[in-house]
């Protein structure tokens with residue numbers, strides 16, 4: 098299946114391709130291809146995001162008044178798809194796609210002026226402080242307390258699985274400001290500078306032993322951390338409304354471009370790998386699996402286009418973002434699985450030395466096999482973060498299907 102573009106849209110696609118060729122350096126492309134997590138060195142993220150900002154393309158979904166490019170739904174789609182298919186580094190979502198829409202919707206004018214330009218220019222790195230030990234799916238049970246003290250709050254508690262907290266300048270946090278009434282009614286949304294005294298970040302070392310620049314998740318501890326009440330977004334005890342709004346954006350990611358890129362890469366690998374004396378791509382069983390993936394990815398693509406059209410018409414993403422999250426994350430994992438299958442035994446060696454940027458170590462298999470297994474394992478996260486798929490199924494059942 099293919100989408101018919103107008104001549105203007107074709108010209109736009111050519112402009113995006115040209116921009117990528119000129120600005121997404123070979124070095125960044127190579128590092129991105131080897132990354133298991135999607136993160137590379139901080140300075141590379143900043144350089145790429147600043148180049149996108151200079152072109153006016155860093156925030157496709159932002160309204161024009163705050164610096165968005167004013168694109169149509171199709172232009173946004175072309176842009177996302179081209180970036181993903183070319184294997185470009187993804188802009189980090191925590192500022193641009195998560196806290197910024199929240200500040201635009203619920204923030205004061207002062208907060209908009211203070212925070213949005215720095216997010217647009219990638220002058221700050223944000224992280225997300227939602228989950229706590231014991232409060233993941235059941236987020237409303239969170240215990241991190243913020244107790245008023247003059248014009249400030251004093252924050253005590255801990256956040257866990259905080260992605261890239263070690264790089265962050267600011268964290269947006271859900272904190273408990275009341276223990277009265279329903280659990281959801283006692284939560285507030287706070288913006289906290291990571292350099293505030295009393296904050297400690299400890300890395301969580303995972304099975305893949307990822308270290309910098311890939312080291313991904315952390316636990317963040319708050320001990321008597323003083324935060325101005327002026328840093329609260331939305332009303333006190335109304336943070337649950339803010340939190341849910343942010344999650345719509347977190348879950349409403351565009352997956353199709355990345356998935357199409359993944360399918361295309363499997364096709365290339367299968368043209369080179371051999372099985373039973375023939376090329377893998379000609380093996381009927383393998384070709385059927387690849388075709389099934391392509392069909393599902395096309396269905397995801399059209400679901401995303403429907404969502405984009407709704408967004409462009411000024412509607413909210415709503416609970417439909419849960420459909421995208423489930424389908425996109427499951428398909429990411431299936432593509433990872435078929436990539437490992439296509440690489441066969443060359444997917445097995447796991448040599449961190451080969452994966453490190455600037456490594457001078459010869460890989461055991463072909464270049465395309467280096468990250469296959471590591472990425473497959475890392476992608477177990479996709480059906481957990483942003484709310485597990487089991488929980489998203491419940492949201493779809495209740496809020497879309499009315500069950």
Ligand SMILES: Cc1cc2nc3c(=O)[nH]c(=O)nc-3n(C[C@H](O)[C@H](O)[C@H](O)COP(=O)(O)OP(=O)(O)OC[C@H]3O[C@@H](n4cnc5c(N)ncnc54)[C@H](O)[C@@H]3O)c2cc1C
Pocket residue numbers: 224225226227228231232233234235257258259260261313314478481482483484485486487488491
């Ligand atoms: C790599 C990674 C990065 C992350 N980054 C961040 C981050 O930056 N910031 C942040 O705040 N959080 C982050 N998270 C946390 C993530 O949001 C939580 O892990 C997730 O919400 C699940 O919560 P939990 O881990 O406490 O699991 P639990 O809630 O304990 O769930 C355990 C299992 O029970 C199932 N389950 C739970 N409740 C239900 C239910 N009602 N119905 C059916 N099944 C259910 C779940 O699906 C899961 O399989 C990250 C997680 C990962 C893995």
